[in-house]
Amino acid sequence: MLSPVLCSDLAVLEPDYTEADVISTVEFNQTGEFLATGDKGGRVVIFQREPQGEYNVYSTFQSHEPEFDYLKSLEIEEKINKIRWLPPHNPAHFLLSTNDKTIKLWKVSERDKRAEGYNLRDEEGRLKDLSTITTLQVPVLRPMDLLVEATPRRVFANAHAYHINSISINSDCETYLSADDLRINLWHLSITDRSFNIVDLKPENMEDLSEVITVAEFHPHHCHLLAFSSSTGTTRLCDMRARALCDQHAKLFEEAVDPSRRSFLSEIVSSVSDIKFSHSGRYLLTRDYLTVKVWDINMENKPVETYQVHDYLRGKLCSLYESDCIFDKFECAWNGTDSVIMTGAYNNYFRMFDRASRRDVTLEASRELCKRRAVLQPRRVCVGRKRKETDVSVDSLDFRKKILHTAWHPKDNIIAIAASNNLYIFQDRMPTHGHHHAQQIQSAPPE
């Protein structure tokens, strides 16, 4: 189990921040060397892992700009909803980033050499006077300071009438899906003017609408399988081999709600906010408002494991409904070996569950409490009286501080936590099973 040590706090140093700085997505690449974050201002910031283990800024670029749809008189937000890295196949790095309407493929490449000694142009690029050229020279490559460039290679636009909530790259590395509230489209990475609709939940009569798609993801190994979750609390597994339009699911994962515990807010609470396939491909993790559930994809009628994230909120659902907090969409994550699950909560808390030992821990990501090289202390929320001094009463939770976006390194015990405009990276430098050590690491100088 992870014993988190604060590694880097790559936060903006000023306490005041603009809304545009709020991080809206976090994603490691397949090797874990790079970590990409997207924010509400449409920027993507990529961090690279240094040899010592710290993550430092590698590249920053503006991915999406705010747009205005003149026909519908609607502003299209530039907020980055999702970033997904393509599997590496050449020295450059490729990632897909999307806002509500448009997906872009970015190429991030390094340049550390420059050609010098051109015949027709001088060093500044101006044309030379031809009469001054008397000899021919061969341009040579000379080293230069590392320059990281991000260039948009493809723009996939105009395929979604509703807001895009997820993108997922297929294991075939050639196609990917994009999902909005009602439809899922299949794209080829090289073709931007055409996409195929594979799931369509839009009813004939919009008045009958009762369900929307919340998240969609491809299976990590089977290129024909995809899963998508809905606002009604169901998750469907679809097989693209069965038919072109996957409205008919191959499997439906839904846990029957105990009728004696049903309330008017049950459906909202059961709405799935995130799904993740395990690295093995055998399990599916779903996050609804109060729980995370692990499903075996071979068993549809109930999850194999259910973890309570913040059950103490069950008595506060009405006020959370009033404040709209009940609609918050939390993400979830697996660790590299599929043995630990992580998800965020309120008050800048995040939770980790060890599947084997059934132990769980609540930790806080906060600037005041997290010092470099310090071990995070577990927190506990109590409903009634405090049993320990360090307990936090449920009434003192700050519901404006929510950790919606989390990511786990694909191999190592390194996690990235986004709390509004702050990015926290925690790692366990000396993982030993069953023990918790207070470890210190040599960290790079602060930002």
Add this chain to the structure above:
Amino acid sequence: MIHSLWMNDQMLFSCSGCVSACTLVSFSTVLGCHPCFRLNMFSKGTKRKFSDGGEEISEETLVGARMASSYSLQRQSLLDMSLIKLQLCHMLVEPNLCRSVLIANTVRQIQEEMTHDGSWQVVTEAFCSAGQSPSERLVATEVLCRSREQDAEPKLFSVISYEGCREEEVVADETLCSVSVSDAVSNVCLAGSIGQCWEKSDVETDDEALEDSRLGSGEDEEIDTEDEPSREGPKTIGQVFGTFEIKNSSPGPDSALEELFSDVDTSYYDLDTMLTGMQSAPKMGPYDLLDSLAPSHGSSSIVSAPNCRSDLNELDHIMEIIVGS
């Protein structure tokens, strides 16, 4: 069907349609009985009494009835809150579809249960008995808004307990009250005829035709609404997604025509101007909208708002919301 409403730390069960039978069940047992009541805080510790004495029966009946009405109250609060959220959703330039669907489903569930209970019937019948012509009904609304009225159903719903919602309601209702009187033309659509109004207005593209059809359909539909009270709910919800349809229609080639006509829905924008007077504002959160509405009304109206508020029962309250949209 057993529902429970989570409210602070209390949990109330009720069996729809069998309240009287439930009151005779032991209050000291909590789980496992059908029908069953879970103890409310204040009735905890009430011993089971064999129901041969008139006093004991009436006490338990009273407690049971209190719990039932408390449940109704809370259900009503939830319904009101949801309707307000939908209303505010409606006013946003680009509402969040997932959130709206979830709220609409909640409203639907509550309405279904209320229909089963028979409480929804009462609500809608009270609407329909108000007046005949649309403009008369508007005036009636205005009058109801300002003065105390008699109504068959006891006023279960005082101002709801959510303070945040309360403030919103005050301003929103006042807005709706004053708007409905000041402009009878663009805001003619009323409770029973809302769905039909909107559907007609979706099709028509001519402004005048829009208004005419609305007026016409308003009058035509009044007689019918008494027969179909339960359709109001879905129609109200239907408006929300009807608007979605307009704003978010698919850009496919076959719907180009639809696109052309879909945004010529000036009725919506007229209404918008009425309500907000701020068509220039590109994007507005729900609370921004209400904040900006408040100062735009004279102090007299604000003063009368609390009176207005306290005099309205939930029927008018729902009507205000529907009329306003």
